[in-house]
Every structure is written in structure tokens, then in C-alpha cells.
Amino acid sequence: MAALRGLYRTGLGALCRRKGYQGFGVTHYRPFRVNGALHQQPFDSLEEKPQFPGASAEFVDRLEFIQPNVISGIPVYRVMDRQGQIINQAEDPKLSKEMVLNCYKKMTLLNTMDRILYESQRQGRISFYMTNYGEEGTHVGSAAALEPNDIIFGQYREAGVLMYRGFPLDLFMAQCYANADDLGKGRQMPVHYGSKDLNFVTISSPLATQIPQAAGAAYAVKRENSNRVVICFFGEGAASEGDAHAGFNFSATLECPIIFFCRNNGYAISTPTNEQYRGDGIAARGPGYGMMSIRVDGNDVFAVYNATKEARRRAIAENQPFLIEAMTYRIGHHSTSDDSSAYRSVDEVNYWDKQDHPISRLRHYMTARGWWGEEEEKTWRKQSRKHVMEAFERAEKRHKPRLDLLFSDVYQEMTPNIEKQKEAMWNHLKHYKEQYPLDLYDK
Amino acid sequence: MAAAARLVLRTASGAKVLRAGLGWLGAPIRVPHAAAHFTFHPDPVPTRHGPTQKMNLFQSITSALDNTLSSDPTAVIFGEDVAFGGVFRCTVGLRDKYGKDRVFNTPLCEQGIVGFGIGVAVAGATAIAEIQFADYIFPAFDQIVNEAAKYRYRSGNMFDCGNLTIRAPWGCVGHGSLYHSQSPEAFFAHCPGIKVVIPRSPVQAKGLLLSCIADKNPCIFFEPKILYRAAVEQVPTEPYLIPLSQAEVLQEGSDVTLVAWGTQVHVMKEVAAMAQEKLGVSCEVIDLQTILPWDTETVCKEECFLNLEAPIARVCGYDTPFPHIFEPFYIPDKWKCFDAVKRMINY
Numbered sequence: 194m195a196a197l198r199g200l201y202r203t204g205l206g207a208l209c210r211r212k213g214y215q216g217f218g219v220t221h222y223r224p225f226r227v228n229g230a231l232h233q234q235p236f237d238s239l240e241e242k243p244q245f246p247g248a249s250a251e252f253v254d255r256l257e258f259i260q261p262n263v264i265s266g267i268p269v270y271r272v273m274d275r276q277g278q279i280i281n282q283a284e285d286p287k288l289s290k291e292m293v294l295n296c297y298k299k300m301t302l303l304n305t306m307d308r309i310l311y312e313s314q315r316q317g318r319i320s321f322y323m324t325n326y327g328e329e330g331t332h333v334g335s336a337a338a339l340e341p342n343d344i345i346f347g348q349y350r351e352a353g354v355l356m357y358r359g360f361p362l363d364l365f366m367a368q369c370y371a372n373a374d375d376l377g378k379g380r381q382m383p384v385h386y387g388s389k390d391l392n393f394v395t396i397s398s399p400l401a402t403q404i405p406q407a408a409g410a411a412y413a414v415k416r417e418n419s420n421r422v423v424i425c426f427f428g429e430g431a432a433s434e435g436d437a438h439a440g441f442n443f444s445a446t447l448e449c450p451i452i453f454f455c456r457n458n459g460y461a462i463s464t465p466t467n468e469q470y471r472g473d474g475i476a477a478r479g480p481g482y483g484m485m486s487i488r489v490d491g492n493d494v495f496a497v498y499n500a501t502k503e504a505r506r507r508a509i510a511e512n513q514p515f516l517i518e519a520m521t522y523r524i525g526h527h528s529t530s531d532d533s534s535a536y537r538s539v540d541e542v543n544y545w546d547k548q549d550h551p552i553s554r555l556r557h558y559m560t561a562r563g564w565w566g567e568e569e570e571k572t573w574r575k576q577s578r579k580h581v582m583e584a585f586e587r588a589e590k591r592h593k594p595r596l597d598l599l600f601s602d603v604y605q606e607m608t609p610n611i612e613k614q615k616e617a618m619w620n621h622l623k624h625y626k627e628q629y630p631l632d633l634y635d636k
Numbered sequence: 637m638a639a640a641a642r643l644v645l646r647t648a649s650g651a652k653v654l655r656a657g658l659g660w661l662g663a664p665i666r667v668p669h670a671a672a673h674f675t676f677h678p679d680p681v682p683t684r685h686g687p688t689q690k691m692n693l694f695q696s697i698t699s700a701l702d703n704t705l706s707s708d709p710t711a712v713i714f715g716e717d718v719a720f721g722g723v724f725r726c727t728v729g730l731r732d733k734y735g736k737d738r739v740f741n742t743p744l745c746e747q748g749i750v751g752f753g754i755g756v757a758v759a760g761a762t763a764i765a766e767i768q769f770a771d772y773i774f775p776a777f778d779q780i781v782n783e784a785a786k787y788r789y790r791s792g793n794m795f796d797c798g799n800l801t802i803r804a805p806w807g808c809v810g811h812g813s814l815y816h817s818q819s820p821e822a823f824f825a826h827c828p829g830i831k832v833v834i835p836r837s838p839v840q841a842k843g844l845l846l847s848c849i850a851d852k853n854p855c856i857f858f859e860p861k862i863l864y865r866a867a868v869e870q871v872p873t874e875p876y877l878i879p880l881s882q883a884e885v886l887q888e889g890s891d892v893t894l895v896a897w898g899t900q901v902h903v904m905k906e907v908a909a910m911a912q913e914k915l916g917v918s919c920e921v922i923d924l925q926t927i928l929p930w931d932t933e934t935v936c937k938e939e940c941f942l943n944l945e946a947p948i949a950r951v952c953g954y955d956t957p958f959p960h961i962f963e964p965f966y967i968p969d970k971w972k973c974f975d976a977v978k979r980m981i982n983y
Contacts, residue, residue, distance in 0.1 A: 378792035395791035409755025439748030602793045605852040
């Protein structure tokens, strides 16, 4: 963070010295937007038009309520059909073979890692886990459309975004095992990943808190003039939180270069979407905030990629927020603490696993072009499983972080009362060490 | 009754009643909230920080913010109504001077203001968020306690929002009632990861606010609103820092220790004088200043419980919401504090 700040200050300093003033405004061109104040008539106009500062539209003399359109709501943008065939050639992003293969490998590697870590929780090796089954397309499609410097705020089901960026298996495992290699120093539950180097802000459990934070980060990024976007992931359940409303409204009024990416996967733990909202999903809320919005097929890597790419380009160029609602399905349980057979049918889950899966759809696209086949699939499965298992075994053997790390980083500096408590703990251990699993921890 | 009758007779002639003014109501009754419960005691003029200028509390805040915007190009100030100068005039002139991208209004949403501020800070810029009244800080409680306070710890020090300072007008003001008088520092006092600071005067406010802004941890800075106009001192125009987590002994004493913060410091100064004059009791007056992390060293030299000759007395408002018309009876005024000293001496 300090490096980031330093870089920013250097650039800013140079800019300020060159321009000779202390602050600088946004220099991007902002296209004309329909705005109440702009359409107001001057007060002495003879036309009877609304003068309200709050909204400008026209007068109407028929009483009619606006009907929310949830039957044929916002359409779902897609590029491939369920068999991986391109529907409209003009929409095929025509990514290189290398890039498409990388997308595929990241999705499948994630899937493999998910299986192994889910199992490891079942065996009592880690305390908790959340899989990403069925949503790999939303991760990889969006991540592929971003630049490495773009800042990512996630919720908890975006491991594929981090994986695409290059977060190594060892560090995924280290966080889940909370061992001494964990960048987070063992303080959080599994899957609460973070990486400063990869610009992935550490995950926190409270839902939607990241949404207004992402808007603030985007505002700061805008002032830097650094050609970066902020992307903020959340689920359709988290979108019900007040913080989501706050984040959307702030980003629109303060003109922030941000992409809000909603993974609408059908469930918030056991709560289906018809108990989460009554309107037309999350995308329909965007216009209410004055925000550009789109709904995409989240299981279509290219649709996700295209939407994210274009949203990124325009968010930066025009300093306005974009809302992408990626429709998908949560194939796995909410977490290892959940058994989803309690609230949904196996048939429903099987449909998505077999008939509409982001990994198989991309594979069909690849095989149709001769980029992938049975052999490659077999080899890759073996190789990826081997990599995951090796990282797994290393993580298993590694000690937990040293105990002093319980007490540091509360503040930037150590404070007297925390120092006293640390001494008290060590003192306590002197007399009661047999009662504690000290052998598991680094010295 | 006579007054009302007069009103009825006069209304027939319409405007005559209004033009006659309100004299027919008789002499005004005493208003319970007219007189302040304290006298502001200005500190001696500081000599170590360069030239000074007469400022009240809100002007000293403006001065601190002005210094910050001037020296730190990343600094931004935001909240409800800060653009035109703020409901307490703390940000007057700053938008014109530094630009609308640096001093701007946000929508009316405290959880958004603090959440947004955290994000600005995480991205490396200096964020100064204003909550219009401390009474309205509660929607932001989750963002403060679950997010801001824990950002550094939970990320293994990869991320932090140390660049965030939250400011809010605080405390009783004579007529504020339930929702314009609260002192909510206790809700935050046990939240590791944030700092909570409350100044007693303009000189203290500027130095402490600048320290909060410079501090690499998220800080909440409560400003005693009753002092915004009432407290006037000579305040250095240049920036200066008053250290956090260091309580200030304003007056040494040997019999009783009085600990207070914000407006109450001035009440306690009077109580100390009264105790000396009427009871011959020597009081030590300590301004805690930083509520979290607080200066245990100064207040309680080592574990002092065994050395106390009487139990600790807390003099506070009652366990009721902050009332409107009953404020003079509700607040821990100098008579209640004096009485507590008297009872303590006779324990």
C-alpha cells in the first residue's frame, strides 16, 4: 500500500509541479447525460413544464402506476449457446488460443482445488471451506478483461479471479490452513484471501461492506488519473444490504470509475431469489441510480469478458459506474456448514452441472477449434491434480504462525496495553504450556 | 385567559395583531436552556507553534483542514453539506480554495460516508469524513467496528485504512435533546483498531485533529458542538501536532483526581476551584483527550485500586435518553460533581 501511495505521490507531485497548482480536476471528457437541471426551462418561460429541482420529465394528466416488468425483464447477453457455439460471430472476442486455454486451465484448476479443499474440511484438516462450483465463468471472464493494476474488492466466492491473476496454490492453501506462510498471518477463516501484489483487497465476512469501500477507492483512483478501474464483486443476496444501496448511489453521484459485478447464483445460503427480491433482479436497480447496467450469462466466459472489457473501457473514459449482473448457478453448497439438499432438489443441481456449465461450454468452444481434446484433458487433469496435491501436502506439514502475531497489526504501532497483554499471555504459557498445542506453531 | 381573549378580539382586524408584535404575551418566561452549564477556560497563548490568530472551535477545525488540504494533495473532505461550508461552518471556504473534487457533498447516508471513506483510505488517499452529528454515527457502526478497525489486522498488514479520519459534532448543546446531544464514545471505546479523540478547546482541537489525520490508524474525532462558537482562543495558524494517547494534567492536586474530556473539562476546572475554596480539597484535573487507546499511565499510576481511599465515582447523565426540557437536571453539572467530591472526601 505504501508503494502504491508512493507511486501515486510521485506522479501527482510531477503533475502538480508541471501544472503549477495544488489540486487538479478530472480531465476526462464526460459525455452529456440526461439531468433534471439541464432540462429545466428558465423561470420566465411560457411553457408549462415541471420546474422541480428533483426531476424534470413531462407532466401527465392520466393516473397510471408504472408496472415493474419482471416477466420479460432485462435480457441476458450471451455469446455462446449452451453447446459452446458462437451465436453471433461479431460478438466473439476472438481471444488467442493461449488466452482461451489459460482461461480453461484456471477454471479447471480452481475446480480441482475446490474438490480437494472441500474434502480436507470434511476430514477435519481445515476448519471451513467454500467452493466455487458453477461460477468459475464469472471469475475468469471478468478477471481476463481487467489489467493487473485494477483493484478488486470481492465478497468470498471469487477465488477464480485471484487464481487468474496468478495467486499460487501454495498461498491459497496457506490461507486455508492458516499456516505460517499465510499472507494474512493466520488471522481469518479459510477463503478470506487477500493479496497486495495482485491488488486483491482482503476478503471480510460481513456482506456488502466492500461495496461503498470500492466506490471510495474508485474515487481516489479517479483523482490519480492512473487509467485504472475498481471492480467490486458481490452476490444477489448481499445486494439487499444497505451498504449496496449506499455504494451504488455514491458511485453514481460522485462519478466513480467502477464496475459493480453481481454474481446472481440463485441462492443466498438457502434463500432463493424470489425471497430476496421482487423486482427484476439486480440489473434493474442500476437505472434507478442513474447507472449503466447489463445482465449477462455468467456461465458464458466470453459474454462476461465482453461486458467487463467494455465496462472497464467506458468506466475509465467516462468516470461513471457500470453494473453487470452475471446470471449463474451455485452448484455447490453455500459452504461446508451447509447441506443444500435441505432446500433444493438434486435434479435442479444436476441440470446446471450437466447442461449449462461454464467449463464445459468453453471446452466445446476449444474442441470445435481443435485446440483441445481427450488427450489434453486427461493430461491436464492429472497434472493439475498433482500440483494441487503437492501444494496440499506442503501446506499440511507447515507450522502455524508464531504466537506474537496474535498481537501485532491491531494498530500500525504496538500500543502499551496490547504489549502488556502479550507479556501476560507468555507469562501464562510459562505455567500452563501443557494445556496448549504449542508444537503446532512456529517459534 | 386574558391574553388569549385579547388575541381573539384583535384578529378581527387581521394584520393589526401581527404588527403589534408579541408584547401582548407579557414578559418572557425564563427559558431552561438559555444559560450554559460551564464557563470556557481558554489556555494560555501557545508560543511554540509560530504566529497565532483568534479563532473559535469551528474556525480552528477549518484551519486544520485548510493546512491538510494545502500540504497533502491526496486529501479529500466529504460528508453531508460540507460543500457550502457545513452546518457548523467547519468547512467554510475550502471548496472554493481547493476544488470541488476535494471538498464535496455525499448523499445522505452515514454507512456510505464511512464505507466510502474507508475505500478512499485503502486506495492510499487521505480521507476526512464528516458525520453531521455524532448521534447519526450508528448506521456506520458496522463499517467502523467490523471493517475500519479490523482492516490492518485481518489482512496481515497488507491493507489498512489508516488514512481515514471521521469527524462528528458531539455532546450536549443546551437544547439538542435525544438526537443532537449524544456522546457515543463509549460504544467505540472497546473496539481495538480505531482511535477516539475528543478535544476541550480550539488549540487542542487543531493539534489533535492534525494528529488524527497524520495517524496511520483510522480515527474518530468528536468535536464538542457547544464549544464551536463559545470557545475562543489564540490558535497557531501553522500546523502543529498534539500527541494522541497522552492525557494532560491541567492542574496538579493531592486529594482527589478528576478525569474528564471535551466540554466537561471546563466544568471540572470550576469544580476543582469550588472544592479548594469551600472544602479545602486539592483536586488534580486531567483531560483524557484520547479515549482509545487511553493513557492508563497518567490516570492510574500502576494498579491504583489498592491505594484509593474511596471508591471511584462516575458522574454522568442518567440512564435515560438525553431529554429536551429536562437537560439542566440531566447533565453532570458542577454542583453534582462538587457534591461527588464532597461525598468522596467524607467516605
